[in-house]
Amino acid sequence: MLQQKAYAKLNLSLDILGRRSDGYHDLRMVMQSVSLHDTVTLIPREAGVTLLCDDPGIPSGKGNIAYRAAEAFLHAAGGRSSGVEIHIEKRIPSQAGMAGGSSDAAAVLRGLNQLYKAPLTVAELCHIGSKIGADVPYCVVGGSQLAEGTGERLSPLPDMPGCxxxxxxxxxxxxxxxxxxxxxxxxxxxxxxxxxxxxxxxxxxxxxxxxxxxxxxxxxxxxxxxxxxxxxxxxxxxxxxxxxxxxxxxxxxxxxxxxxxxxxxxxxxxxxxxxxxxxxxxxxxxxxxxxx
Incomplete structure (x- = not known):
């Protein structure tokens, strides 16, 4: 069993630069992790993915981004891992702009990589995350980051002053x-x-x-x-x-x-x-x- 803290995200800035040819928008923003967090517990299983959450309003199947993150990781790991049972203790409010779901998904990616000792780099975890949700790559890394594109291009910034x-x-x-x-x-x-x-x-x-x-x-x-x-x-x-x-x-x-x-x-x-x-x-x- 392994636990991960899934920290909430704040946008210290958010600039909408314009619409792209693919219909998405280019953004330039500074993201910051804060201590408010969900707790994600991962339990190894022989096969498949199951997800349980203490908030009954949160979906437990493929409608949950953390569930999809687990499936994507297990596929990317190429048979080096088997399955996982996920428990999420929610504290980040939903539909708040705080990346609660994306942070849970990122915690699953980090945790599975550690749990199954898969040799996936941070870049590979972020790449998997980018296929699931725009905020997931940031949530894999956290801290103070400049995010560009749809949020997938990250550049580290100095830590935010204590406050x-x-x-x-x-x-x-x-x-x-x-x-x-x-x-x-x-x-x-x-x-x-x-x-x-x-x-x-x-x-x-x-x-x-x-x-x-x-x-x-x-x-x-x-x-x-x-x-x-x-x-x-x-x-x-x-x-x-x-x-x-x-x-x-x-x-x-x-x-x-x-x-x-x-x-x-x-x-x-x-x-x-x-x-x-x-x-x-x-x-x-x-x-x-x-x-x-």
Whole structure:
């Protein structure tokens, strides 16, 4: 048996650069792992894949991206492994833009590679992940990363400065397809948040990082509930706040855990909310990280 922590993802920046000929969109974004996590337990079995989750709303078969990750790994391993039983303890909220499913899938890939001692490199794990979901390659590696293309091209960045982060999720969702459609119709180019975020990370400047946070989805398809939560968090002393991914979770940076805990208490009690911290990239001591 082997356990993996599947850390949630935040977008410190998200720039939609334009639509590609294949119908997808080129993105440029800075992703960051945080300590909020699911727990993925892998148990070797003689054959096949089974998946159990403590959240009854999460699918247990091929509709689950972690299930598909296990199948893809077992196929790629070329008979060096047999089967696996997967248990997922969910803590990352669904449909929040925090890559909960992708992080579970990445944990399965990392865990199976360790469990069955298969000689797959980080690049090979990321390549498998890219066939399953756009965020999976990032979630394999984690930490502070510049992600480009659809998210599959990764470049490591300096670790995020130490801080406390409040994450909360309003009940409303975001129309991703509509947001992309509006992005294609913008009369002017995107503002470009990513450069400022990278600069702040390189200087390890937390206040500057807070000021640099930004997400094109917010600009293109503003949501009143998201704006309201950001305003509450800023009034509570946040150095900056933004929506993550295509939403609808909102996060805010605080210099201290005391400030973050106090801010969390000001949020509506019926919303998911937590205090977490940035975490570094997963450790692959024997492998060189070189994503395709």
């Amino acid at each position: 406390s982060i409040v994450v909360c999720k309003p009940a409303i969702g975001v129309g991703t397809a509509e947001a992309f459609r509006r992005a294609d119709q913008r009369p002017s180019p995107p503002r470009g948040y990513t450069g400022g975020v990278i600069d702040a990370l390189k200087r390890s400047d937390l206040p500057a990082l807070g000021r640099a946070l930004g997400n094109d989805f917010e600009d293109i398809l503003p949501i009143a509930a998201v704006s309201h939560l950001k305003e509450l968090l800023r009034k509570a002393g946040a150095l900056g706040a933004a929506m993550t991914g295509s939403g609808s979770a909102v996060f805010a940076l605080f210099a201290t855990g005391t400030q973050a805990a106090a801010a969390r208490e000001l949020l509506p009690k019926d919303l998911f909310a937590c205090v977490c911290r940035p975490v570094p990239a997963y450790c692959f001591p024997e492998l060189e990280i070189n994503t395709p």
